[in-house]
Amino acid sequence: MDNKVHIFDTTLRDGEQVPGCQLNTIEKIEVARQLEKLGVDVIEAGFPISSPGDFNSVVEISKAVQNPTICALTRAVKKDIEVAADALKFAKRGRIHTGIGTSPYHIKYKLNSNEDEIVQRAVEAVKYAKRFVEDVEFYAEDAGRSDNEYLARVVEAVIAAGATVINIPDTTGYCLPKEYGEKIAYLVNNVPNVDKAILSTHCHNDLGMATANTLAGVTNGARQVEVTINGLGERAGNTSLEEVVMAMKSHHDLDYQTGIDTTQIMKTSKLVSTLMRMPVQANKAIVGRNAFAHSSGIHQDGVLKNRENYEIIDPADVGVKESSIVLTARSGRAALKHRLHVLGYEFEGPELDDIYNQFLDLADKKKDVADEDLEALAGSEKEKQDRSIKLESLQVISGSSTIPTATVAVNFNGDVFTETASGNGPIDAAFTAVKSLVKRKVHLEEFLIQAITRGSDDLGKVHVQVEHKGHTYYGFSANVDIITASVEAFLDSISKIG
Numbered sequence: 206m207d208n209k210v211h212i213f214d215t216t217l218r219d220g221e222q223v224p225g226c227q228l229n230t231i232e233k234i235e236v237a238r239q240l241e242k243l244g245v246d247v248i249e250a251g252f253p254i255s256s257p258g259d260f261n262s263v264v265e266i267s268k269a270v271q272n273p274t275i276c277a278l279t280r281a282v283k284k285d286i287e288v289a290a291d292a293l294k295f296a297k298r299g300r301i302h303t304g305i306g307t308s309p310y311h312i313k314y315k316l317n318s319n320e321d322e323i324v325q326r327a328v329e330a331v332k333y334a335k336r337f338v339e340d341v342e343f344y345a346e347d348a349g350r351s352d353n354e355y356l357a358r359v360v361e362a363v364i365a366a367g368a369t370v371i372n373i374p375d376t377t378g379y380c381l382p383k384e385y386g387e388k389i390a391y392l393v394n395n396v397p398n399v400d401k402a403i404l405s406t407h408c409h410n411d412l413g414m415a416t417a418n419t420l421a422g423v424t425n426g427a428r429q430v431e432v433t434i435n436g437l438g439e440r441a442g443n444t445s446l447e448e449v450v451m452a453m454k455s456h457h458d459l460d461y462q463t464g465i466d467t468t469q470i471m472k473t474s475k476l477v478s479t480l481m482r483m484p485v486q487a488n489k490a491i492v493g494r495n496a497f498a499h500s501s502g503i504h505q506d507g508v509l510k511n512r513e514n515y516e517i518i519d520p521a522d523v524g525v526k527e528s529s530i531v532l533t534a535r536s537g538r539a540a541l542k543h544r545l546h547v548l549g550y551e552f553e554g555p556e557l558d559d560i561y562n563q564f565l566d567l568a569d570k571k572k573d574v575a576d577e578d579l580e581a582l583a584g585s586e587k588e589k590q591d592r593s594i595k596l597e598s599l600q601v602i603s604g605s606s607t608i609p610t611a612t613v614a615v616n617f618n619g620d621v622f623t624e625t626a627s628g629n630g631p632i633d634a635a636f637t638a639v640k641s642l643v644k645r646k647v648h649l650e651e652f653l654i655q656a657i658t659r660g661s662d663d664l665g666k667v668h669v670q671v672e673h674k675g676h677t678y679y680g681f682s683a684n685v686d687i688i689t690a691s692v693e694a695f696l697d698s699i700s701k702i703g
């Protein structure tokens with residue numbers, strides 16, 4: 206069997222079903238172009254019958270993207286199929302993805318039907334789609350909870366009707382990896398015409414097993430995986446593209462190939478997160494902020510001796526510049542000594558013990574220790590003063606009928622400078638003022654505001670990530686005033702630039 210695994214990205218369809226993640230056509234084109242750079246084989250661009258906007262997006266993505274196949278979703282309904290075919294008319298390679306539920310739940314309670322009728326509707330839908338396009342994918346919705354024998358009957362019938370790809374969705378994320386793998390194996394072994402089509406996985410993450418199930422599907426014969434960037438998707442999400450691709454790449458022994466340029470992963474993740482306004486959790490595999498950050502002493506010591514002691518992926522392989530070592534009260538001498546060395550200070554033996562103890566005192570009081578804190582500990586004249594950059598005062602004007610304006614006063618080592626700026630919101634205005642005050646070229650890479658509880662009187666926690674001369678710096682603050690917290694976090698990140 207061919208070891209090429211086709212990557213079918215459904216960020217713009219299943220991912221876009223997430224509340225609050227809807228994108229307009231221009232945004233969808235931007236994502237589609239980035240998915241093309243990433244090297245996906247298929248882009249599921251939308252569900253054209255669902256709204257004029259989604260129809261239009263499929264049309265425009267078909268025009269904008271050349272290499273991937275463009276796929277449009279339908280129910281097993283003639284009108285859906287006609288509209289999908291119309292939306293795909295500009296696609297270089299168009300695919301209609303049609304299907305129907307095959308589990309007892311769906312057949313009886315959702316579709317008010319019976320097994321024989323569902324086979325007939327499935328076959329009719331595939332034949333009808335074939336009138337418009339050569340490439341027809343069939344999904345057996347809720348295949349995860351469908352009886353394998355019945356599923357095999359449906360699959361055989363739709364392949365005979367012309368389906369080129371057969372999607373076996375674990376729609377409710379119910380299956381265990383062994384169970385899902387056995388389902389694929391059952392189809393491989395019991396559908397006589399299975400070699401005429403590609404089997405596809407489409408797993409949901411309700412029990413946190415989407416990636417494991419997808420890989421179980423592949424090892425048992427599936428050669429297309431349906432995935433989304435950052436694992437976005439209905440409810441708990443879909444299998445995340447980055448996890449499956451990197452699992453296959455890391456396990457060379459499996460010998461699977463994809464067309465993905467993995468160095469584009471981080472860029473794609475950030476674009477989707479920003480446009481869909483959906484922050485990536487810090488500990489998300491591959492693309493989370495902490496995925497390549499080492500914060501405890503034993504790990505830091507190990508990584509400094511040999512990166513591979515604690516890293517199974519080279520960060521550069523997924524487009525992350527470098528892994529980071531965060532100095533906290535859980536750090537040890539090795540990490541401190543290394544950072545001091547980078548800053549130009551050499552400490553050994555009792556001197557290192559001494560500065561390490563001072564460092565621990567400071568680290569117990571702070572969340573993480575910045576370079577200038579270390580410089581102060583190391584005795585640099587320049588840094589003997591207090592912390593170098595502090596917010597002195599902040600005043601913002603904002604509202605529905607005014608241009609948001611911010612006046613920010615920042616204390617640089619005792620000297621206070623003030624700047625006023627406007628922006629598309631109060632935070633943008635304040636950040637613009639800060640940027641012109643600090644006179645450093647910083648690029649805001651990530652900005653995340655979170656409320657800990659749900660009350661309107663809650664503290665706003667802000668994380669900021671900025672890039673300066675190829676290096677990344679993190680800032681953090683918490684305040685009941687989210688604009689103040691944002692500016693403080695921004696200044697915190699800037700203050701860490703050496």
Ligand SMILES: CC(=O)SCCNC(=O)CCNC(=O)[C@H](O)C(C)(C)COP(=O)(O)OP(=O)(O)OC[C@H]1O[C@@H](n2cnc3c(N)ncnc32)[C@H](O)[C@@H]1OP(=O)(O)O
Pocket residue numbers: 219222252254255256279280281282304305306315316346376439
């Ligand atoms: C597992 C998935 O992710 S499936 C994709 C989910 N995505 C979406 O649903 C987004 C797009 N959906 C929509 O815009 C709308 O639901 C539409 C346009 C498809 C249909 O809208 P409406 O006609 O108002 O129907 P409504 O959404 O209320 O109900 C769905 C109908 O489709 C039927 N249906 C559901 N799936 C299928 C299917 N695969 N094939 C045939 N009929 C189906 C349901 O049984 C129901 O029919 P009924 O009204 O006769 O009981």
Ligand SMILES: CC(C)C(=O)C(=O)O
Pocket residue numbers: 219278344345346347372374375376377407409
């Ligand atoms: C429409 C199908 C493919 C789906 O998203 C699912 O079953 O989860």
Ligand SMILES: [Mg+2]
Pocket residue numbers: 219374376407409438439
């Ligand atoms: Mg789905």
